[in-house]
Amino acid sequence: MTYHNPPTTPRKSWAFDDYTMSEIRRAAATGIYDIRGGGAKRRVPHFDDLLFLGASVSRYPLEGYREKCSTSVTLGTRFAKKPIELKIPITIAGMSFGALSAQAKEALGRGASLAGTSTTTGDGGMTPEERGQSKTLVYQYLPSRYGMNPDDLRKADAIEVVIGQGAKPGGGGMLLGQKISDRVAEMRNLPKGIDQRSACRHPDWTGPDDLEIKILELREITDWEKPIYVKIGATRPYYDVTLAVKAGADVVVIDGMQGGTAATQEVFIEHVGIPTLACIRPAVQALQDLGMHRKVQLIVSGGIRTGADAAKALALGADAVSIGIAALVALGDNDPRFEAEYNKLGTTSGCYDDWHEGRDPAGISTQDPELAARLDPVLAGRRLANYLKVMTLEIQTVARAAGHNNIHNLEPEDLCALTIEAAAMARVPLAGTNWIPGMQAGL
C-alpha cells in the first residue's frame, strides 16, 4: 500500500492579495502611481456599525405619516445677514464643472432645487447652467481660485472656503489633460490639454490667524450677507473645528475619508484622513466646548448613502449632511445598463472609478460632448430629487420611531454600536451594554 502525500490547498497571501499584486505589476509597468476617483473603498468603521434603539416602554414613538416630524435646517445664523433655509438636512457637496459635465452640474442643481436643498460649485468656477438651475448655490473658494470672481461671489447664496476634503486632506486638485476641453481651459485660464494640478493650499493665506482675515475680506466684499462655510478634510477634527470657529466660520463642513474626489492618487484616498464616523463626536465636542453647538452649524459628509446614515450623523450632533458620490449614483453613475461599455474600459459597473479619464459611459464625469449628451439633466435631476426625498423620509421614519417630532432632536442616546471600534469612535455604548470604550461606565 502506497501513500501519497496529501497536497495542501494553494493559499494566497493576506498581505499580498490579488489587488495588491496587480497594483505592484501596474506600477512596475507604467511608472506612475494609480490615480482614480471616488473615496476610500476599504472597509472602515461606518454608520452601518451603529443601530437606533427606537421607542420602548420608557419612551413612546410618533405615528408615521400622521404626526409631524420637521426636517428643515437653517445654516449661517452666526454672522450672515442672509442665512440659508433648507427644507431637508441633506446638501449636495462641491463637485467641479470640469470633473463633471455641464449637464451633470445642471442635473445636480435641478435635483437639489426640487428637493429644497443646496448644491455646491467646485474647483472650476460657477457655470450659468448651474446657477440658473440651483435655487440655493454654495460657491467654493478654493486654493486654485479657478474662475473666482467677485460677480459670482455676489451671485452665490453662501461661500465655502475649502481647506481640504476627506479623500485627500492636504492634497490639491487634479484634472488630467483629457478633460481640459476648450470651455474648461477658458474657465480655468489654462492651456488646453495639460495635466492641471490645483494647489493644495491657498495662495494668499496660511494658518488660522490668516484665515480669520481672509474670511473678513470675503464678508466685506459681500457686505456680510452670505454665510461663510469652512470645509475641512477629517484629520484632527477637534482642533480644526475649534480653529475654524475662531476664524469666524458660520458653518463648518467636515468630510471623512470615504468622501469622494474626481481624481487623486490611490495612496491618498486610502491612507490619509480618518473615517467619517470618527470625526463627528470630536467636531461636536469642539463646538460644545466653545458654546457654539447649533450656533455654528456642522455639516458632515463622506460615504453617506441612506437616510439611516444621515439620521445617525444627525444623532451624533451634525446639523446637516452632504452627499457627493451618492448623488452621482442617483444621476446614473455606474449604472449596470452600461455594463458592456464598462467592460470595454476594463471594469464593471459598480467599480468604475477612472473618472479622471473622461470616458464615463454614463456621461457624468466627462467633457466629451457625445458622452455628456447621454445625460438628460431634467430626468437625472428628477432622479436625484426622488432619492433625496426617500432619504428624508427614512430620516423621519427613524426619528419618529425614536419619539422625535424634529429630526434635529435625534441624539447620541438614541444609538448603540455593533462593534467596539464604532462604539469608541461614535462614543455610544456597545449594543446590549453600557460600555463606551474610553469612558467610565454609567448606569
Added chain:
Amino acid sequence: MGDHVKLRTYDLAASPLRELNAELHRQGDGANDTRWEILNPRGSHAVAVGVDAPLDIDVRGSVGYYCAGMNKKATITVYGSAGPGVAENMMSGKVVVKGDASQYAGATGRGGLLVVEGNASSRCGISMKGIDIVVKGSIGHMSAFMAQSGSLVVLGDAGDALGDSIYEARLYVRGGVQSLGADCIEKEMRAEHHEQLAALLDKAGVSGVATSEFKRYGSARKLYNFNIDNADAY
C-alpha cells in the same frame, strides 16, 4: 473728471470699515462721487475690497491684508505700504502701492495693473491669471509660483525659485535672479516682448529704462503632462 468732482473723505479712525466698504459698493458705473480719500487706515485689513466702479481712491497710510481685493475698475493708490495679498484676485482697474508690498501681492489676479513702487515680498504674483504687475524694486522667493497668465515686471532682483511650475505668464526681470523654479527658463526677448514690456513700463510710469536691460523668463512646458522621468522636479 476735474477739480469740480467732490472729494469724499472717510476717516477709518472715526468710522467702521464695514460702512466704508458698503458705501464704496453702493457706487455704480455712473456714480457722482468718484474721488475718495481714506484716512487713518492704520494697517486695517480689507480696505476698499470688492469695489466695482471707476472710482479714484487714495488711501493715506499703510494697510493690512488684502487691500483692494477683487478690485474691478477702480484706481486705488496706497500712500504707504501694503500687507499681504494686496490686489488679490483683481479683475480690472489699477492699484498702486507707493511703499513696499508684503507677501502674495497680486495673487490670482485676473486683470488690471498692480504697481509696487518699493519692493514686494515672497510669492509676488502667485497663481496670477491675467493681471499685470510692475515692481519697481525687488521681489522675494517663490514669486510667480504656478503663474498662469499675465506679466510680472521687476526692475530690481528676484529671489529664489522664480516662476516655479509656471504656466503661460511672462516674467521680465531687469536685475539678478537668485534661482529659477521647476520648469521655468530664460527665454528670448523678441520684438513683441520688447513692445509689450515698453507698454507696461509706460503704464506704470517708469521712464528712462531700456527694455534691453531685461531678461524674459517663462515656462519650459516640460511639466505640462505628467511623466515619471520628471519625478525629481515634482
